[in-house]
Amino acid sequence: MSTTYPSLSEAEARDAADPLRPWRERFVLPDGVIYLDGNSLGALPKATAALMRDVTERQWGEGLIRSWNDADWIGAPRRIGDKIADLIRAAPGEVMVCDSVTVNLYKLMLALLAARRDSAAGEGGTILTESGNFPTDLHVAAGVARQHGLTLDAAPRDQIAERIGPDTALIVLTHVHYKTGERFDMAGVQALADAHNVPLIWDLSHSVGAVPLDMGADAARFAVGCGYKYLNGGPGAPGFLYVAAEALEFLGSPIQGWMGHAAPFAMTDDYAPAEGIERFLAGTPPMLSLLALEGGVDLMLEADERARWNKAQALFDFLTLLMAARCPDLVPITPQQAELRGSHASFAHLHAWPINRALIEAGVIGDYRTPDVLRLGLTPLYLGFADIWLAVDRLAAIMEDGRWQRPEYTILNKVT
Numbered sequence: 001m002s003t004t005y006p007s008l009s010e011a012e013a014r015d016a017a018d019p020l021r022p023w024r025e026r027f028v029l030p031d032g033v034i035y036l037d038g039n040s041l042g043a044l045p046k047a048t049a050a051l052m053r054d055v056t057e058r059q060w061g062e063g064l065i066r067s068w069n070d071a072d073w074i075g076a077p078r079r080i081g082d083k084i085a086d087l088i089r090a091a092p093g094e095v096m097v098c099d100s101v102t103v104n105l106y107k108l109m110l111a112l113l114a115a116r117r118d119s120a121a122g123e124g125g126t127i128l129t130e131s132g133n134f135p136t137d138l139h140v141a142a143g144v145a146r147q148h149g150l151t152l153d154a155a156p157r158d159q160i161a162e163r164i165g166p167d168t169a170l171i172v173l174t175h176v177h178y179k180t181g182e183r184f185d186m187a188g189v190q191a192l193a194d195a196h197n198v199p200l201i202w203d204l205s206h207s208v209g210a211v212p213l214d215m216g217a218d219a220a221r222f223a224v225g226c227g228y229k230y231l232n233g234g235p236g237a238p239g240f241l242y243v244a245a246e247a248l249e250f251l252g253s254p255i256q257g258w259m260g261h262a263a264p265f266a267m268t269d270d271y272a273p274a275e276g277i278e279r280f281l282a283g284t285p286p287m288l289s290l291l292a293l294e295g296g297v298d299l300m301l302e303a304d305e306r307a308r309w310n311k312a313q314a315l316f317d318f319l320t321l322l323m324a325a326r327c328p329d330l331v332p333i334t335p336q337q338a339e340l341r342g343s344h345a346s347f348a349h350l351h352a353w354p355i356n357r358a359l360i361e362a363g364v365i366g367d368y369r370t371p372d373v374l375r376l377g378l379t380p381l382y383l384g385f386a387d388i389w390l391a392v393d394r395l396a397a398i399m400e401d402g403r404w405q406r407p408e409y410t411i412l413n414k415v416t
Protein backbone atom coordinates (compact mmCIF):
# COMPACT_ATOMS: atom_id res chain seq x y z
CA MET A 1 0.00 0.00 0.00
CA SER A 2 1.32 3.35 -1.04
CA THR A 3 1.48 5.91 1.73
CA THR A 4 2.46 8.97 -0.25
CA TYR A 5 -0.27 10.72 -2.11
CA PRO A 6 -0.98 14.27 -3.28
CA SER A 7 -1.92 16.80 -0.60
CA LEU A 8 -5.01 18.98 -0.51
CA SER A 9 -2.91 21.99 -1.40
CA GLU A 10 -1.62 20.19 -4.49
CA ALA A 11 -5.24 19.52 -5.46
CA GLU A 12 -6.06 23.19 -4.93
CA ALA A 13 -3.12 24.20 -7.08
CA ARG A 14 -4.41 21.98 -9.89
CA ASP A 15 -7.82 23.63 -9.60
CA ALA A 16 -6.24 27.08 -9.79
CA ALA A 17 -4.49 26.06 -13.04
CA ASP A 18 -7.56 24.37 -14.53
CA PRO A 19 -8.91 26.20 -17.63
CA LEU A 20 -12.39 24.73 -17.02
CA ARG A 21 -12.53 26.02 -13.44
CA PRO A 22 -14.80 29.03 -14.25
CA TRP A 23 -17.52 26.62 -15.46
CA ARG A 24 -18.28 25.63 -11.92
CA GLU A 25 -19.89 29.04 -11.40
CA ARG A 26 -22.39 28.26 -14.12
CA PHE A 27 -24.07 25.60 -11.96
CA VAL A 28 -26.18 25.66 -8.82
CA LEU A 29 -24.31 23.51 -6.30
CA PRO A 30 -25.43 23.35 -2.67
CA ASP A 31 -22.91 24.40 -0.03
CA GLY A 32 -21.16 21.59 1.76
CA VAL A 33 -22.02 18.96 -0.85
CA ILE A 34 -19.53 17.23 -3.13
CA TYR A 35 -21.64 15.92 -5.97
CA LEU A 36 -20.37 12.74 -7.58
CA ASP A 37 -23.68 11.66 -9.09
CA GLY A 38 -23.94 13.84 -12.19
CA ASN A 39 -23.97 10.60 -14.18
CA SER A 40 -27.39 9.84 -12.69
CA LEU A 41 -28.92 13.31 -12.38
CA GLY A 42 -26.87 16.19 -13.71
CA ALA A 43 -26.64 19.44 -11.71
CA LEU A 44 -28.84 22.45 -12.43
CA PRO A 45 -27.24 25.04 -14.74
CA LYS A 46 -27.90 28.58 -13.45
CA ALA A 47 -28.93 29.59 -16.96
CA THR A 48 -31.60 26.89 -16.93
CA ALA A 49 -33.08 28.23 -13.70
CA ALA A 50 -33.41 31.67 -15.35
CA LEU A 51 -34.69 30.14 -18.57
CA MET A 52 -37.40 28.24 -16.72
CA ARG A 53 -38.64 31.45 -15.16
CA ASP A 54 -38.96 32.93 -18.63
CA VAL A 55 -40.60 29.80 -20.00
CA THR A 56 -43.20 29.66 -17.25
CA GLU A 57 -43.91 33.33 -16.57
CA ARG A 58 -43.52 34.87 -20.01
CA GLN A 59 -43.91 32.10 -22.57
CA TRP A 60 -46.62 30.12 -20.81
CA GLY A 61 -48.09 32.78 -18.51
CA GLU A 62 -48.25 35.68 -20.95
CA GLY A 63 -47.99 33.96 -24.29
CA LEU A 64 -50.40 31.14 -23.57
CA ILE A 65 -51.15 29.07 -26.64
CA ARG A 66 -49.57 31.67 -28.92
CA SER A 67 -46.16 30.48 -27.71
CA TRP A 68 -46.40 27.29 -29.80
CA ASN A 69 -45.57 29.63 -32.67
CA ASP A 70 -44.24 32.84 -31.10
CA ALA A 71 -41.70 31.01 -28.90
CA ASP A 72 -41.29 28.20 -31.46
CA TRP A 73 -42.38 25.49 -29.03
CA ILE A 74 -43.47 23.48 -32.04
CA GLY A 75 -39.93 23.47 -33.42
CA ALA A 76 -38.26 22.60 -30.12
CA PRO A 77 -37.95 18.78 -30.46
CA ARG A 78 -36.19 19.09 -33.80
CA ARG A 79 -34.20 22.20 -32.81
CA ILE A 80 -32.81 20.54 -29.68
CA GLY A 81 -32.36 17.33 -31.66
CA ASP A 82 -30.12 19.20 -34.10
CA LYS A 83 -28.07 20.50 -31.17
CA ILE A 84 -27.64 16.99 -29.79
CA ALA A 85 -26.74 15.85 -33.31
CA ASP A 86 -23.89 18.35 -33.11
CA LEU A 87 -22.76 16.82 -29.80
CA ILE A 88 -22.69 13.27 -31.16
CA ARG A 89 -21.39 14.23 -34.63
CA ALA A 90 -24.54 13.31 -36.48
CA ALA A 91 -26.11 15.51 -39.16
CA PRO A 92 -28.99 17.95 -38.66
CA GLY A 93 -32.27 16.11 -39.09
CA GLU A 94 -30.94 12.83 -37.71
CA VAL A 95 -31.83 13.33 -34.03
CA MET A 96 -35.24 13.84 -32.42
CA VAL A 97 -35.77 14.70 -28.75
CA CYS A 98 -38.83 12.90 -27.45
CA ASP A 99 -40.15 10.40 -24.91
CA SER A 100 -37.93 8.48 -22.48
CA VAL A 101 -34.92 6.35 -23.40
CA THR A 102 -37.08 3.32 -22.74
CA VAL A 103 -39.82 4.35 -25.16
CA ASN A 104 -37.33 5.44 -27.82
CA LEU A 105 -35.58 2.11 -27.59
CA TYR A 106 -38.89 0.32 -28.04
CA LYS A 107 -39.81 2.50 -31.02
CA LEU A 108 -36.47 1.94 -32.74
CA MET A 109 -36.47 -1.81 -32.09
CA LEU A 110 -39.94 -2.22 -33.55
CA ALA A 111 -39.14 0.05 -36.49
CA LEU A 112 -36.07 -2.03 -37.35
CA LEU A 113 -37.89 -5.35 -36.94
CA ALA A 114 -40.70 -4.13 -39.19
CA ALA A 115 -38.14 -3.13 -41.83
CA ARG A 116 -36.59 -6.57 -41.53
CA ARG A 117 -39.94 -8.28 -41.99
CA ASP A 118 -40.40 -6.33 -45.20
CA SER A 119 -36.99 -7.48 -46.43
CA ALA A 120 -35.80 -10.91 -47.51
CA ALA A 121 -34.67 -11.70 -43.95
CA GLY A 122 -38.27 -12.13 -42.80
CA GLU A 123 -39.44 -13.03 -39.31
CA GLY A 124 -37.94 -14.67 -36.25
CA GLY A 125 -34.34 -14.83 -35.15
CA THR A 126 -32.48 -13.47 -32.18
CA ILE A 127 -32.16 -10.12 -30.42
CA LEU A 128 -28.62 -9.94 -29.11
CA THR A 129 -27.70 -7.83 -26.10
CA GLU A 130 -25.32 -7.90 -23.17
CA SER A 131 -26.16 -9.73 -19.96
CA GLY A 132 -26.03 -7.24 -17.11
CA ASN A 133 -27.03 -4.43 -19.46
CA PHE A 134 -29.09 -1.61 -17.91
CA PRO A 135 -32.40 -3.19 -16.78
CA THR A 136 -34.70 -1.19 -19.05
CA ASP A 137 -32.71 -2.27 -22.12
CA LEU A 138 -32.98 -5.91 -21.09
CA HIS A 139 -36.65 -5.66 -20.17
CA VAL A 140 -37.64 -3.89 -23.39
CA ALA A 141 -35.64 -6.37 -25.46
CA ALA A 142 -37.24 -9.31 -23.64
CA GLY A 143 -40.71 -7.86 -24.15
CA VAL A 144 -40.14 -7.17 -27.84
CA ALA A 145 -38.75 -10.69 -28.32
CA ARG A 146 -41.76 -12.24 -26.60
CA GLN A 147 -44.32 -10.11 -28.43
CA HIS A 148 -42.77 -10.67 -31.85
CA GLY A 149 -41.68 -14.29 -31.74
CA LEU A 150 -37.94 -13.76 -31.43
CA THR A 151 -35.40 -15.18 -29.00
CA LEU A 152 -33.47 -12.94 -26.60
CA ASP A 153 -29.78 -13.71 -26.34
CA ALA A 154 -28.17 -11.78 -23.46
CA ALA A 155 -24.49 -12.69 -23.71
CA PRO A 156 -21.48 -11.71 -21.63
CA ARG A 157 -19.49 -8.85 -23.11
CA ASP A 158 -16.60 -11.06 -24.27
CA GLN A 159 -18.98 -13.32 -26.20
CA ILE A 160 -20.98 -10.68 -28.05
CA ALA A 161 -18.78 -10.77 -31.17
CA GLU A 162 -18.99 -14.53 -31.63
CA ARG A 163 -22.77 -14.59 -31.07
CA ILE A 164 -23.48 -12.40 -34.10
CA GLY A 165 -24.62 -14.75 -36.84
CA PRO A 166 -27.11 -15.42 -39.63
CA ASP A 167 -29.89 -15.75 -37.08
CA THR A 168 -29.28 -12.34 -35.45
CA ALA A 169 -32.15 -9.97 -36.19
CA LEU A 170 -31.07 -7.01 -34.07
CA ILE A 171 -28.34 -5.98 -31.63
CA VAL A 172 -28.86 -3.60 -28.68
CA LEU A 173 -25.78 -2.48 -26.75
CA THR A 174 -25.10 0.18 -24.15
CA HIS A 175 -21.96 2.03 -25.20
CA VAL A 176 -20.76 2.81 -21.64
CA HIS A 177 -21.86 0.35 -18.98
CA TYR A 178 -23.89 1.99 -16.23
CA LYS A 179 -22.23 0.01 -13.47
CA THR A 180 -18.66 -0.88 -14.42
CA GLY A 181 -18.11 2.07 -16.76
CA GLU A 182 -16.70 -0.25 -19.45
CA ARG A 183 -16.95 1.17 -22.96
CA PHE A 184 -17.45 -0.75 -26.19
CA ASP A 185 -15.24 -0.01 -29.17
CA MET A 186 -18.07 1.54 -31.16
CA ALA A 187 -16.38 1.47 -34.58
CA GLY A 188 -15.17 -2.11 -34.09
CA VAL A 189 -18.46 -3.61 -32.94
CA GLN A 190 -20.39 -1.60 -35.52
CA ALA A 191 -18.13 -3.01 -38.29
CA LEU A 192 -18.82 -6.53 -37.03
CA ALA A 193 -22.57 -5.97 -37.05
CA ASP A 194 -22.33 -4.43 -40.53
CA ALA A 195 -20.36 -7.41 -41.81
CA HIS A 196 -23.34 -9.55 -40.81
CA ASN A 197 -25.81 -6.98 -42.06
CA VAL A 198 -27.47 -6.75 -38.64
CA PRO A 199 -28.82 -3.41 -37.37
CA LEU A 200 -27.26 -2.28 -34.10
CA ILE A 201 -28.87 0.20 -31.66
CA TRP A 202 -26.47 1.98 -29.31
CA ASP A 203 -27.70 3.24 -25.96
CA LEU A 204 -25.67 6.41 -25.33
CA SER A 205 -27.16 7.20 -21.90
CA HIS A 206 -23.81 7.16 -20.09
CA SER A 207 -21.84 8.46 -23.07
CA VAL A 208 -23.45 11.63 -24.35
CA GLY A 209 -21.91 14.68 -22.70
CA ALA A 210 -19.31 12.41 -21.10
CA VAL A 211 -17.05 10.85 -23.73
CA PRO A 212 -16.30 12.04 -27.27
CA LEU A 213 -18.79 10.56 -29.73
CA ASP A 214 -18.75 10.48 -33.51
CA MET A 215 -21.67 8.68 -35.09
CA GLY A 216 -20.43 9.49 -38.58
CA ALA A 217 -16.84 8.28 -38.13
CA ASP A 218 -17.96 5.12 -36.30
CA ALA A 219 -20.67 4.43 -38.89
CA ALA A 220 -23.27 4.06 -36.13
CA ARG A 221 -26.76 4.39 -37.60
CA PHE A 222 -29.16 3.94 -34.67
CA ALA A 223 -28.96 5.23 -31.13
CA VAL A 224 -30.95 6.41 -28.14
CA GLY A 225 -29.71 8.54 -25.26
CA CYS A 226 -30.58 10.23 -22.00
CA GLY A 227 -31.17 13.91 -21.24
CA TYR A 228 -30.97 14.04 -17.47
CA LYS A 229 -27.52 12.54 -16.88
CA TYR A 230 -24.42 14.23 -18.33
CA LEU A 231 -26.53 16.65 -20.39
CA ASN A 232 -27.89 18.24 -17.19
CA GLY A 233 -31.39 18.38 -18.64
CA GLY A 234 -33.25 18.03 -15.33
CA PRO A 235 -35.14 15.19 -13.63
CA GLY A 236 -37.02 13.10 -16.16
CA ALA A 237 -35.77 15.17 -19.11
CA PRO A 238 -36.81 13.70 -22.46
CA GLY A 239 -34.45 11.30 -24.16
CA PHE A 240 -33.41 11.31 -27.80
CA LEU A 241 -33.37 9.04 -30.77
CA TYR A 242 -30.85 9.02 -33.63
CA VAL A 243 -31.42 7.53 -37.05
CA ALA A 244 -28.84 8.08 -39.80
CA ALA A 245 -30.31 9.83 -42.85
CA GLU A 246 -29.79 6.82 -45.14
CA ALA A 247 -31.89 4.66 -42.78
CA LEU A 248 -34.64 7.25 -42.38
CA GLU A 249 -35.75 6.35 -45.88
CA PHE A 250 -37.05 2.96 -44.87
CA LEU A 251 -37.99 3.29 -41.18
CA GLY A 252 -41.41 4.20 -39.84
CA SER A 253 -42.42 4.79 -36.24
CA PRO A 254 -44.45 1.98 -34.69
CA ILE A 255 -46.44 4.65 -32.85
CA GLN A 256 -48.35 6.55 -35.53
CA GLY A 257 -49.01 9.58 -33.37
CA TRP A 258 -50.41 12.82 -34.69
CA MET A 259 -47.25 14.78 -33.89
CA GLY A 260 -45.31 12.51 -36.25
CA HIS A 261 -47.79 13.14 -39.05
CA ALA A 262 -46.71 14.92 -42.22
CA ALA A 263 -49.28 17.65 -41.47
CA PRO A 264 -50.47 17.40 -37.86
CA PHE A 265 -52.76 20.40 -38.11
CA ALA A 266 -54.45 19.25 -41.29
CA MET A 267 -56.26 16.94 -38.84
CA THR A 268 -56.86 14.29 -41.46
CA ASP A 269 -58.34 10.87 -40.76
CA ASP A 270 -55.52 9.12 -42.57
CA TYR A 271 -51.96 8.77 -41.32
CA ALA A 272 -49.05 9.96 -43.41
CA PRO A 273 -45.61 10.00 -41.76
CA ALA A 274 -43.61 13.20 -41.62
CA GLU A 275 -40.87 13.45 -44.21
CA GLY A 276 -37.94 13.36 -41.82
CA ILE A 277 -36.99 12.37 -38.26
CA GLU A 278 -40.16 14.21 -37.08
CA ARG A 279 -42.07 10.99 -37.81
CA PHE A 280 -40.65 9.58 -34.57
CA LEU A 281 -42.59 12.10 -32.50
CA ALA A 282 -45.65 10.49 -30.98
CA GLY A 283 -47.70 12.89 -28.86
CA THR A 284 -47.43 16.51 -27.72
CA PRO A 285 -43.89 17.23 -26.49
CA PRO A 286 -43.45 18.01 -22.73
CA MET A 287 -42.44 21.62 -23.33
CA LEU A 288 -41.21 22.54 -19.85
CA SER A 289 -38.90 19.51 -19.66
CA LEU A 290 -37.82 19.95 -23.23
CA LEU A 291 -36.80 23.58 -22.78
CA ALA A 292 -34.99 22.80 -19.52
CA LEU A 293 -33.00 20.19 -21.44
CA GLU A 294 -32.09 22.80 -24.05
CA GLY A 295 -30.37 24.83 -21.32
CA GLY A 296 -28.14 21.85 -20.48
CA VAL A 297 -27.44 21.02 -24.11
CA ASP A 298 -26.46 24.63 -24.89
CA LEU A 299 -23.95 24.53 -22.06
CA MET A 300 -22.43 21.29 -23.34
CA LEU A 301 -22.07 22.75 -26.82
CA GLU A 302 -20.38 25.84 -25.44
CA ALA A 303 -17.78 23.89 -23.44
CA ASP A 304 -15.05 22.38 -25.61
CA GLU A 305 -15.47 18.59 -25.85
CA ARG A 306 -11.74 17.85 -25.90
CA ALA A 307 -11.15 20.00 -22.81
CA ARG A 308 -14.03 18.31 -20.99
CA TRP A 309 -12.76 14.82 -21.75
CA ASN A 310 -9.15 15.72 -20.91
CA LYS A 311 -10.22 16.99 -17.52
CA ALA A 312 -12.49 13.99 -16.91
CA GLN A 313 -9.44 11.79 -17.49
CA ALA A 314 -7.31 13.85 -15.13
CA LEU A 315 -10.01 13.64 -12.42
CA PHE A 316 -10.25 9.88 -12.95
CA ASP A 317 -6.50 9.40 -12.61
CA PHE A 318 -6.40 11.60 -9.52
CA LEU A 319 -9.26 9.66 -7.91
CA THR A 320 -7.65 6.32 -8.78
CA LEU A 321 -4.36 7.36 -7.22
CA LEU A 322 -5.98 8.61 -4.01
CA MET A 323 -8.29 5.61 -3.66
CA ALA A 324 -5.41 3.15 -4.04
CA ALA A 325 -3.45 5.00 -1.36
CA ARG A 326 -6.25 5.72 1.09
CA CYS A 327 -9.13 3.28 0.51
CA PRO A 328 -7.42 0.10 -0.65
CA ASP A 329 -10.32 -2.10 0.53
CA LEU A 330 -12.50 -0.67 -2.22
CA VAL A 331 -11.53 -2.54 -5.37
CA PRO A 332 -11.53 -0.56 -8.63
CA ILE A 333 -13.63 -2.30 -11.30
CA THR A 334 -13.59 0.38 -14.01
CA PRO A 335 -10.91 0.04 -16.71
CA GLN A 336 -8.05 2.49 -16.14
CA GLN A 337 -7.40 3.11 -19.81
CA ALA A 338 -9.41 6.12 -20.98
CA GLU A 339 -10.61 4.65 -24.33
CA LEU A 340 -12.04 1.64 -22.53
CA ARG A 341 -14.34 3.49 -20.16
CA GLY A 342 -16.80 6.31 -19.61
CA SER A 343 -16.70 9.13 -17.07
CA HIS A 344 -17.45 7.39 -13.81
CA ALA A 345 -15.31 5.26 -11.54
CA SER A 346 -16.74 2.24 -9.73
CA PHE A 347 -15.38 0.35 -6.78
CA ALA A 348 -16.48 -2.98 -5.38
CA HIS A 349 -16.90 -3.64 -1.67
CA LEU A 350 -19.13 -6.20 0.02
CA HIS A 351 -20.59 -3.38 2.14
CA ALA A 352 -20.86 -0.76 -0.57
CA TRP A 353 -24.45 0.00 0.41
CA PRO A 354 -23.90 1.22 4.00
CA ILE A 355 -20.59 2.78 3.00
CA ASN A 356 -22.42 4.88 0.42
CA ARG A 357 -25.05 5.84 2.99
CA ALA A 358 -22.37 6.99 5.43
CA LEU A 359 -20.63 8.88 2.62
CA ILE A 360 -23.82 10.77 1.73
CA GLU A 361 -24.20 11.65 5.41
CA ALA A 362 -20.66 13.04 5.24
CA GLY A 363 -21.68 15.35 2.38
CA VAL A 364 -20.38 13.32 -0.55
CA ILE A 365 -23.10 12.18 -2.92
CA GLY A 366 -22.14 9.21 -5.03
CA ASP A 367 -24.33 6.18 -5.53
CA TYR A 368 -24.68 2.50 -4.91
CA ARG A 369 -25.47 -0.11 -7.52
CA THR A 370 -26.42 -3.65 -6.63
CA PRO A 371 -24.87 -5.88 -5.41
CA ASP A 372 -21.61 -4.33 -4.23
CA VAL A 373 -20.71 -1.25 -6.27
CA LEU A 374 -19.92 2.29 -5.13
CA ARG A 375 -20.17 4.48 -8.22
CA LEU A 376 -18.58 7.92 -8.41
CA GLY A 377 -19.47 10.16 -11.36
CA LEU A 378 -16.86 12.59 -12.68
CA THR A 379 -18.32 15.66 -14.33
CA PRO A 380 -15.50 17.96 -15.42
CA LEU A 381 -17.51 21.18 -15.68
CA TYR A 382 -18.49 21.38 -12.04
CA LEU A 383 -16.00 19.19 -10.18
CA GLY A 384 -12.46 20.01 -9.19
CA PHE A 385 -9.43 18.18 -7.86
CA ALA A 386 -9.99 19.45 -4.32
CA ASP A 387 -13.52 18.00 -4.45
CA ILE A 388 -12.06 14.62 -5.30
CA TRP A 389 -9.43 14.95 -2.59
CA LEU A 390 -12.01 15.81 0.07
CA ALA A 391 -14.37 13.06 -1.08
CA VAL A 392 -11.66 10.42 -0.73
CA ASP A 393 -10.56 11.91 2.59
CA ARG A 394 -14.09 11.52 3.98
CA LEU A 395 -14.39 8.02 2.55
CA ALA A 396 -11.06 7.06 4.12
CA ALA A 397 -12.32 8.33 7.49
CA ILE A 398 -15.50 6.25 7.14
CA MET A 399 -13.45 3.14 6.36
CA GLU A 400 -11.05 3.80 9.24
CA ASP A 401 -13.58 4.46 12.01
CA GLY A 402 -16.01 1.80 10.78
CA ARG A 403 -18.91 4.25 11.00
CA TRP A 404 -20.68 2.54 8.11
CA GLN A 405 -21.43 -0.41 10.42
CA ARG A 406 -23.90 1.67 12.45
CA PRO A 407 -27.46 0.41 12.20
CA GLU A 408 -28.77 3.61 10.61
CA TYR A 409 -26.59 2.91 7.59
CA THR A 410 -26.97 -0.85 7.39
CA ILE A 411 -30.76 -1.08 7.69
CA LEU A 412 -32.19 -1.41 4.20
CA ASN A 413 -34.99 1.07 4.17
CA LYS A 414 -34.53 3.06 1.02
CA VAL A 415 -33.95 2.47 -2.64
CA THR A 416 -31.27 4.76 -4.01
Ligand SMILES: *Cc1c(COP(=O)(O)O)cnc(C)c1O
Pocket residue numbers: 100101102103134136137174178203205206226239
Ligand atom coordinates in the same frame (compact mmCIF):
# COMPACT_ATOMS: atom_id res chain seq x y z
C1 LIG B 1 -30.26 5.95 -17.43
C2 LIG B 1 -30.42 4.92 -18.49
C3 LIG B 1 -31.63 4.74 -19.13
C4 LIG B 1 -32.82 5.54 -18.67
O1 LIG B 1 -34.01 5.19 -19.28
P1 LIG B 1 -35.31 6.07 -19.00
O2 LIG B 1 -36.30 5.52 -19.94
O3 LIG B 1 -34.95 7.49 -19.28
O4 LIG B 1 -35.68 5.89 -17.58
C5 LIG B 1 -31.70 3.81 -20.14
N1 LIG B 1 -30.61 3.08 -20.50
C6 LIG B 1 -29.42 3.24 -19.89
C7 LIG B 1 -28.25 2.43 -20.33
C8 LIG B 1 -29.29 4.15 -18.86
O5 LIG B 1 -28.12 4.30 -18.24
